[in-house]
Amino acid sequence: MPRYFLTRLTIEGFRGINNENDPLDLQFDPNSVNSIFAVNGTGKTSIFEALCFAIHGTIPKLQLLQAQERPQDYFCNRFHSKQSASITLQFQPDDGAPPLSIRIDRDALGSRTVTSPSGHPDPETFLSTLKEAFALLDYRTFSRFIEESPLERGRTFSALLGLADYSECRQALQAASDSRALNTDLEIKVLATAISAAQKAAQQALVTLTSSYERVTGKPLKDVDRLDECADAVTAALGGVELLKTHILEKGLHDVDFGEVKAAIRSAETGEKRRELEKTIESIVELEALAAYDLATVAIEQHDIGVLIDDRDRLLALTRGDIFKRLYECASDVISNGGWAEDEKCPLCESDLGSNLSEHVVEQLAQYADAALTTSEIKDTWQASAWKKCLSAHEEAAPLDVAPDTRQLPMLDANITSGDISKGNLADAATWTTTLTERVASALEAAQARREALERELPASLVHLTEQVEYGLQFKVALERYRESQLEEAVHQARLDIRERWKAFILNATATFSGSEEAISRARIQSIDAEYKSMFREIMQVGDVVPDLLRADDREDLHVQLSDFHGQHRLSARALLSESYRNALAISIFLAAAQVHSGAPRFVVLDDVTSSFDAGHQFFLMELIRRRLQQPQNINGLQFIILSHDGLLEKYFDRHGGTSNWRHNKLQGSPPLGAIFHQAQGAERLKTTVESLLSAGQGSQAEPLIRQYLEYKLQQVIRKVDIPVPLDFAIKDTSRMVSNCLDAIGSAVELHKKAGSLVLESQQVQDLDTSHVPAIVGNWVSHYETGSGSSLSVHALRGVIRSIDALAECFRYDDASGGSTARKWYKSLSRR
Amino acid sequence: MSLEEVDADMAAILRDNWDALIAIVRDGQRNSKARSEFNTKVAIALDSLLEATKTEGEA
Numbered sequence: 001m002p003r004y005f006l007t008r009l010t011i012e013g014f015r016g017i018n019n020e021n022d023p024l025d026l027q028f029d030p031n032s033v034n035s036i037f038a039v040n041g042t043g044k045t046s047i048f049e050a051l052c053f054a055i056h057g058t059i060p061k062l063q064l065l066q067a068q069e070r071p072q073d074y075f076c077n078r079f080h081s082k083q084s085a086s087i088t089l090q091f092q093p094d095d096g097a098p099p100l101s102i103r104i105d106r107d108a109l110g111s112r113t114v115t116s117p118s119g120h121p122d123p124e125t126f127l128s129t130l131k132e133a134f135a136l137l138d139y140r141t142f143s144r145f146i147e148e149s150p151l152e153r154g155r156t157f158s159a160l161l162g163l164a165d166y167s168e169c170r171q172a173l174q175a176a177s178d179s180r181a182l183n184t185d186l187e188i189k190v191l192a193t194a195i196s197a198a199q200k201a202a203q204q205a206l207v208t209l210t211s212s213y214e215r216v217t218g219k220p221l222k223d224v225d226r227l228d229e230c231a232d233a234v235t236a237a238l239g240g241v242e243l244l245k246t247h248i249l250e251k252g253l254h255d256v257d258f259g260e261v262k263a264a265i266r267s268a269e270t271g272e273k274r275r276e277l278e279k280t281i282e283s284i285v286e287l288e289a290l291a292a293y294d295l296a297t298v299a300i301e302q303h304d305i306g307v308l309i310d311d312r313d314r315l316l317a318l319t320r321g322d323i324f325k326r327l328y329e330c331a332s333d334v335i336s337n338g339g340w341a342e343d344e345k346c347p348l349c350e351s352d353l354g355s356n357l358s359e360h361v362v363e364q365l366a367q368y369a370d371a372a373l374t375t376s377e378i379k380d381t382w383q384a385s386a387w388k389k390c391l392s393a394h395e396e397a398a399p400l401d402v403a404p405d406t407r408q409l410p411m412l413d414a415n416i417t418s419g420d421i422s423k424g425n426l427a428d429a430a431t432w433t434t435t436l437t438e439r440v441a442s443a444l445e446a447a448q449a450r451r452e453a454l455e456r457e458l459p460a461s462l463v464h465l466t467e468q469v470e471y472g473l474q475f476k477v478a479l480e481r482y483r484e485s486q487l488e489e490a491v492h493q494a495r496l497d498i499r500e501r502w503k504a505f506i507l508n509a510t511a512t513f514s515g516s517e518e519a520i521s522r523a524r525i526q527s528i529d530a531e532y533k534s535m536f537r538e539i540m541q542v543g544d545v546v547p548d549l550l551r552a553d554d555r556e557d558l559h560v561q562l563s564d565f566h567g568q569h570r571l572s573a574r575a576l577l578s579e580s581y582r583n584a585l586a587i588s589i590f591l592a593a594a595q596v597h598s599g600a601p602r603f604v605v606l607d608d609v610t611s612s613f614d615a616g617h618q619f620f621l622m623e624l625i626r627r628r629l630q631q632p633q634n635i636n637g638l639q640f641i642i643l644s645h646d647g648l649l650e651k652y653f654d655r656h657g658g659t660s661n662w663r664h665n666k667l668q669g670s671p672p673l674g675a676i677f678h679q680a681q682g683a684e685r686l687k688t689t690v691e692s693l694l695s696a697g698q699g700s701q702a703e704p705l706i707r708q709y710l711e712y713k714l715q716q717v718i719r720k721v722d723i724p725v726p727l728d729f730a731i732k733d734t735s736r737m738v739s740n741c742l743d744a745i746g747s748a749v750e751l752h753k754k755a756g757s758l759v760l761e762s763q764q765v766q767d768l769d770t771s772h773v774p775a776i777v778g779n780w781v782s783h784y785e786t787g788s789g790s791s792l793s794v795h796a797l798r799g800v801i802r803s804i805d806a807l808a809e810c811f812r813y814d815d816a817s818g819g820s821t822a823r824k825w826y827k828s829l830s831r832r
Numbered sequence: 833m834s835l836e837e838v839d840a841d842m843a844a845i846l847r848d849n850w851d852a853l854i855a856i857v858r859d860g861q862r863n864s865k866a867r868s869e870f871n872t873k874v875a876i877a878l879d880s881l882l883e884a885t886k887t888e889g890e891a
Contacts, residue, residue: 155860168854168857168858168860169853169854169857171856171857171862172853172854172855172856172857172867173853175856175857175862175864175867176853176856176867176870176871181864181867181868181871182871185867185868185871185872185875186871186874186875186878187875336862494882494886495878495879495882498878498879498881498882499875499878501839501842502842502845502874502878505835505838505839505842505843505846506842506846508835508838509835509838509846512835
């Protein structure tokens with residue numbers, strides 16, 4: 001796969017760059033370091049932001065704005081008449097294929113459109129391949145790298161090493177294998193509760209089966225694993241009665257129609273008392289089933305729920321209510337998204353906390369989570385409880401005759417489900433349950449007394465038979481319920497088992513993947529180890545401060561420590577390194593990683609990354625880039641594009657600009673209203689534009705361009721003939737640049753004149769002194785730089801252009817040494 | 833050991849839902865809704881697998 005150099009960038013109407021109908025057009029050489037110098041406020045940052053927007057679709061600075069600040073209104077230049085922006089990038093593949101160009105437009109409504117004038121079939125996808133962490137670097141990126149948490153640093157580093165996808169995949173697997181999330185999303189807890197409820201229902205059915213079996217057959221039920229045989233014994237016992245034979249024999253219990261059986265008994269002996277006895281026996285059977293509930297278990301469950309309610313109330317008391325919960329959740333989002341890096345400051349009032357904000361938020365949210373967990377436990381305990389079934393059975397039992405409007409189960413169920421259950425509600429429900437269970441005893445006693453009375457009045461055989469049939473029916477119903485519960489349990493258990501299988505698998509997959517990601521990351525760290533250490537040494541010129549990157553064993557954390565600090569070992573880099581050292585370390589790591597990266601971009605844009613460096617360290621960094629990192633000197637190197645506003649660095653740029661491996665540009669202009677130009681757009685182009693403006697009588701529009709032209713030509717003279725300038729030359733008031741240049745040139749000429757070493761011809765010296773310099777000072781410096789007076793006339797401005805050209809010519813001579821005559825610059829003021 | 837060797841059925845489910853897994857973290861941001869969607873897809877796949885195993889067993 002080819003990698004791409006950035007060879008051209010044109011911008012119109014974006015951020016500080018207006019350039020309406022005349023885009024800023026920057027060209028970059030893949031085989032040179034490309035530097036762009038601009039004093040503050042001349043569009044340098046807008047260039048970097050244009051690249052960010054083109055490649056990432058966003059501008060970090062605008063992303064930090066709040067919605068009410070309307071960040072969308074600040075992408076396009078606010079003085080561009082169409083309120084639209086266009087950015088065109090041209091890339092040169094490193095395999096010799098033809099260049100490709102991508103155009104990104106943003107219209108007045110904020111829509112982004114990506115097209116390819118060179119015909120790339122999918123320009124948006126192409127741009128996404130350029131989203132590599134090393135391609136666009138600014139000072140903030142470097143300073144954050146050392147300052148951020150080890151985890152964030154580890155993730156940034158993964159992206160830097162081309163392992164962002166692995167890092168994100170690891171995070172995704174970790175999220176997908178999180179136990180709490182799995183329990184919720186896969187309903188593992190719900191299934192466990194359903195299994196427990198089915199087990200309890202089966203147990204209750206078994207109690208009924210045991211008692212009814214004994215009532216029908218007169219024998220105890222001994223083996224619950226042989227219930228089919230028990231069912232046969234029940235049918236045999238009932239089928240042995242002559243009256244019932246035809247309805248029962250040769251049928252399985254499941255097929256016996258107990259309605260028919262009861263009808264047969266009724267028809268054998270009809271009458272009111274017979275029917276009343278039958279009803280009474282039905283009630284007795286039902287009441288006995290109610291009496292079989294294990295009230296001790298119910299009491300334990302009531303107690304357990306009470307303890308959980310106390311726990312929940314205690315945990316809730318530690319929290320501060322729903323509004324604060326939302327506040328902590330928002331804070332957690334802000335912290336985890338990197339929106340608030342100062343962990344010891346309050347993000348609301350920005351005061352010092354004296355403690356760790358992220359830990360505090362985690363602690364507070366954990367209290368809410370604990371309370372929610374306990375509420376959920378109350379619900380689960382209730383749903384699976386024998387108490388719930390006991391209460392339900394009692395309230396619905398016909399013999400107890402509980403009116404629907406007096407039933408408490410629906411309300412209790414709703415309170416528990418919603419989490420609103422209180423100790424008072426619980427106590428009321430427990431009392432109500434006790435009332436009902438006590439009512440069973442008295443109702444059973446009354447029913448049995450009534451049965452005895454009726455039995456005395458009716459023939460004994462049929463009385464007993466009616467009772468047997470009723471218990472037979474109860475056995476049949478309980479057997480069905482038992483089997484249903486067992487089936488239900490098996491279904492839930494199978495679903496739970498397969499989920500547990502997944503849980504084990506995804507945990508295994510996460511551990512395996514994390515291990516592999518860790519190994520790759522360690523190998524990558526190892527692969528750049530010598531390189532970043534050597535770069536750091538080269539930039540800082542120190543040998544006894546040696547940084548080390550250490551990847552944590554089971555996390556993505558990346559620690560930065562000093563393996564050597566002036567003879568001491570294994571110390572914290574964050575604690576010891578000054579800002580410049582930190583940035584040098586971050587730059588070394590990023591550039592070393594970029595060198596081994598094989599992603600699509602083969603260019604690095606550095607925006608003001610030397611802000612914390614003094615002149616010496618700036619020099620060493622630039623030399624490192626120029627000599628070791630820039631391709632093609634380094635065959636696997638990258639193309640560097642350096643943006644800077646640093647006056648001292650500009651001197652370095654000036655010295656190397658125009659040499660075979662350095663291309664330098666300087667931005668000038670008056671953004672955000674006026675246009676921005678750069679020198680490489682050509683002094684001749686500037687001059688042509690000026691002349692056409694002057695021809696049209698537009699003197700005031702031509703003035704900024706004339707200033708640019710003047711500065712270019714004067715600085716060209718200074719560079720070409722090696723005129724020394726004061727150290728603060730470039731950082732003086734920029735509006736005084738022309739006179740600064742004239743002063744530097746005048747002083748140098750004067751010095752050489754007095755020393756008798758001036759190489760200029762006498763006519764050139766005389767023209768300088770008496771004509772060109774006075775003309776420029778008189779027609780330009782005294783007007784423009786002082787800001788006094790009105791605009792200059794078109795005629796005067798033409799004179800300024802002529803004077804500057806003539807002045808530059810005073811530093812050149814005709815060289816006839818090569819056979820033909822060539823116009824050349826003096827090498828210096830004392831040498832041809 | 834490959835994931836297929838650990839548990840071929842589960843590995844197939846993971847592979848089938850890989851896109852949904854990757855969507856849980858995008859540009860460094862974790863998305864809990866995407867996580868829940870992924871787990872829902874997994875739950876459906878697990879139940880289908882269970883059903884298929886049951887049918888196979890019955891046949």
